[in-house]
Amino acid sequence: MLLELSLPLINPHMAHARVDSILVRPDKKIAIGQAILELTVDLSDQFPHDCPPVSYYRLCASEAAWLRHLAIAAGEKAAVGTLLATFSKTSDEAVENCASRALRTTVVGVTRQWQPW
């Protein structure tokens, strides 16, 4: 069974998110709870905003699966609903098939480490 991971609508005001880091590798198995991606949702990325509301999120798997294909790279910006990755329940399933459903995930707001300028 193929499973898709698309960019979820985390905040009703967001249109995009930036993929900051990809924490899994193709053809590797991910476990329940394992972090897949880290995202930045910047609600000011379409319009200038004093005190920009920037939030950081992590997408984690809520089920075990094999990562078969990554459709995005770290640093890229994706629109809500964009396909980010394809997973399968077994390691050898043909990825040409249509996905049966979305990968079950957990969306977590996270704190980022302090960075100098």
Add this chain to the structure above:
Amino acid sequence: MAALVTVLDLSLGPLTGDNFVIYRSGLRWLVSDGHVCRAGEPIAFCNIGLRSSDGEIRSTAPFLREQTDFQLTLAAPMPGTLHQLPDASRGGWLDQLDRYQHWSESFIPGSLDITGGAGNQSRWRLIFSAGERMTELAEDRSGRLTGWRRIRRAWHGERSDHGTLASLGTCEQNGVFLGEQHDFSELLAASPGSLHVIHVGDENLVPAAAVLSDRMRRDAGANALLAADMTQAVLGGPVTPGPADWHYAGSALSALTRCPLSERYDLLSRQGLSPSVAVNAVVLSVNAEPKVILRHRKLGYRAYWHRFRVDTTGQAIRNWLNVSFEALSRTIDDIQTDLRELCKLLAERGVKHVLIMNALSTSGGESIFTYAPFSQALGDELPSVRMKELNLMLHDLAEETDIAIVDVDSIAAGLGAAAHLPDGVHQSGPMQDEVRGEILHILEQRDFFAPPRA
């Protein structure tokens, strides 16, 4: 049967400033002729000035740093239909500069058509506002309290028994205090007693408890040392400062070397001049307490600026921050200690009431089914957990000190955070009204306001 309509001519009424002569500009109308006014609604404003009898402004004069934008708003004492008198406004600079007309208590700038009796109302209600410009270059005479200001404040003008309330927090407090017109109208209108309110923005320096405590502790000598060190570091760095660096440096230096709790706040009212009133209450915000703030490597003082402010300044300032400061990571206990210290310092300055706004502690954007994957202390990694811990910390602090918690978290939950607090910080107008009402309610419960006159 139609109600009887009475024309009520309302004068400016008496106003004296001890030995000072009061000047004023012409009026700028806030509502049009024929407007149906609510009781207390601001209808016009002018600039005013206090001069010695020889016309000079001396260094000991009241409102010294606020003279250029000292303003007075006339508010309707009762509901009625406004009739503007033609001489009240002269237009142009004569409605902006205070030096061309004396205050005349018998002058009638307008009248109200009212139904029913006027009681003993025969004059406009007065609301004063003032605010020191961040720099004299930041002149903006387009309205009330307009332009870039270090501090904005306003107060009722009928009585002199004001309670003084200072707002020292992040941008979530802007709307709560300043209101929709950025002139404190809603707060003053809702206040059950005479109120003098001071609002200090966070653009120059975020008033985290530790930062504010350090500002309160520094004396003139320490401030001079800080200024000299900053000058040397910014000018001696590898990058030539550009315009954005100079602007940032000036505002940051001003905020670091001055403290809103140490400023002189003069008041004027119908009852005369009240020089240098004390701050009685402050409102802080737990959102002003980030996990990481900055600590100066050499001098040890603590500071914090919003990252987005620093991102848009020049490289010379960013270099100064990177080289001269270190990141100071704080636990929840550290923040509680900082708040406890600040409360102690505020009490020593005579501040009787410390109100702290808590934070939204849930996130509609999350779908966490298990916390098992998170190995660190949850509050270090998950903002929603950290906010819960901060809110709980405030309750612990309230057990041992006399702080009052403004329960923003509960108000957001009641109104619906998705609609009224979509990013966790920036509130809708109705939510600002609720938070404002809660602050006034807490202050009333704590006998902050002088009792009404018999």
